[in-house]
Amino acid sequence: MKQATLTSLNDSRMLDRLLQVESTLKNLLKFLATHDVPALPRLFRNWLDQNWSLEKLFEMTQLSVEGKYQARNFSEMELDIATVVYELGGGATLYALQKSPFAFPSRNTLAKRRREYQLRISIGEPRMQDILHNIEVMFKTTQPEHRRCGITLSMDEIASDGRLCYLTATDEIAGVCEHAKRDSVKMGTDLEIVRAVREAIRDGKIHVGQEVFVAAFARNDDVDYGARPVLLMPTCKQGSFRDSALLIEKLRQAWEMSLYGEALHGSIWSIASDGDPKRRPALYLHCMAHKLTAADALHQHLGNLPGLNLFTGSGGMTQDLDVKHDLKRICKTICAREGILINGTTINKSLLGSWLERLSDVDWSENSIYALLNPASSIVEAIHALLDPKDPQDVPRAIKLLRVTADLRGIDNSDLNPSEYSTHRAFSLLGELLEALVEPFINPEFTLSQQITSLVKFAHIACALFLKHGGAFLPQHLYGDLQCMVRTAIFRVAHTKLLDPNSKSFCVCLVMMYLRCYLGGYE
Incomplete structure (x- = not known):
């Protein structure tokens, strides 16, 4: 009798427990059906791994919806997908998905997985040992089909947050500009250095870097050609052209000294930049040092080319100004009120716009969101958008404008009056x-x-117009940058013939493009 009573009591308790579990399970399923629960698969993994009860799982699910809890036990697949999203879509896309019910990993979570190389960040004036270390890290490993080739040193700036941070590896304050001294940012055991840095910034002696200067070397080859950074330095961009010249010399010497630089990969053929006004004179100092003579190996290929500037730097180095910047600057010059002068005719935005309306069989459509939402926009509106873009940095728009301008040659001129003719x-x-x-x-x-012939044709036409009209044709710095770009393409072919006549030459694969592609995910 007593045993039967205990059995009945146990059965009653088990039934109550089962009813409670059933109720909790129904409430959980109802909650999941009516709410977007962030990181739901990870919640169930935690329930299994940590032996949560159903009540605990229901509680954590509610906290997750309220934003008070986020499961971070990311799987390899989730981390891989998040990395691909960040590489292809950028930080804004990853942030949006992080705040969505998918609860993707943050950029900081992915940072360690994406960091293939441990580069040293230069604090204050760049040190030779930092550059040599970064060259070794980036260029020590070679591909099986590795061979020596020409090298381009390219330089540019990327935007940064404009704030200071602490480097645990070196016990230093990072983020100050190149004017800070190395020993002035060592933290030590107290806050004196922090106070000193704060006062120096307030007094204007040093600055918080608003951009990061990046210098990279790139191989002019059909394999393993991406730009690899060897110098990362916060900058305030308040230095002089002499500072730029010294920095370029330091980078050049580091490449020559390193066992993993010139000795393994090849010598520097060109120095590329984006046309920074303080860096341009420094490039001329390095790349216009002496004139080729018959004793130079390059002279046999270049010495008899009429009109070619034979002044070069060490080892035949030439300066290369980014062609994308040049194309955008040409568009800006043409669309200015002053325009450009060609044989007595001033071509500006208003004149160009009126003549573009005469073109037929031109696809004025574009792939922008505005164009997709307004398919019935008129040709006049399309031309106006081309001449006065919302984004002046739009390279495809600049190329399209230059191409349709070139199409004006094909207009029937039989009915034109003398002025129009x-x-x-x-x-x-x-x-x-x-x-x-x-x-x-x-x-x-x-x-x-055909590439070289076309570029030489451009150089000679531009030279004739600049001699005739001077700065009224093109600004002097833009004309000089364009001619430098063409000259570098010609020199690159000559360098390749000397190195290996059977090698391919990639004269128009300008390395500033490689550098921007490399940095695109970090901007």
Whole structure:
């Protein structure tokens, strides 16, 4: 009798427990069906791994919806997908998915997984040992098909948060500009250095770097050609051209000294930049030092080319200004009120816009969101958007403008009056100039010979117009940058012939493009 009573009591308790579990399970399923629960798969993994009860799982699910709890036991697949999203979509896309019910990992979570190389960040004035260390890290490993080739040193800046941070590895304050002394940012055991840095920033003696200066070396080859950074330095961009010249010399010497630099990969053929006004004179100091003579190996290929500037730097180095910047600057010059002068005709935005309306069989459509939402926009509106873009840095828009300007050569001139005929002749000459410049960079059918021939054609037309009109044709610095770019392409072919006549030459694969592609995910 007593045993039967105990059995009945146990059964009653088990039934109550089962009813409670059933109720909790129904409430949980109802909650999951009516709410978007962030990181739901990870919640169930925690329930299994940590032996949570159903009540605990229900409680953590509610906290997750309220934003008070987030499961961070990411699987390898989740981390891999988040990495791909960040690489292809950037930080904004990853942030949006992090705040969504998918609860993707944050950028900081991915940082350690994405960090393939441990580079040293330069604090204050860049040190040779930091550059040599970074060269070894980035260039020590080679591909099986590795061979020596020409090298381009490229430089640019990327935007940063403009704040200071602490480097645990070196016990230093990072984020100050190049004017800070190395020993002035060592933290030590108290806060005296922090106070000293704060006062120096307030007094204007040093600055918080608003951008990060990046210097990278890139191989001019068909494999393993990406730009690899060897110098990362916060900068306030308040230095002089002499500071830039000294920095370039330090980078050049580091490449020559390193066992994993010139000795393993090859010598520097060109120095590339984005046209920074303080860096341009420094490039001229390095790349216009002496004139090639018959004793130089390059002279046998270049000495008899009429009009070619034979002044170079050490080892035949030349300066290379980014062609994308040049194309955008040409568009900006043409669309300015002053415009450009060609054979007595001033071509500016208003004149160009009126003549573009005469073109037929031109696809004025574009892939922007505005164009997709407004498919019925008129040709006049499309031309206006081309001449006055919302984003002046839009390279495809700049290329399209230059190409349709070149198409004005094909307009039927039989019915034009004398004034219009004179204007059309100016547009025809401009079209020849622009087509010769743009086509080598966008036409994959061009051979190397066609690329060089086209660029040389551009250089000679531009030279004739600049001699005739001076700065009224193109600003002097823009004209100089364009001619330097063409000269570097020609020198690159000559360098390749000396190194190995059977090697491929990639004269128009300008390395500033490689550098921007490399840095795109970090900007």
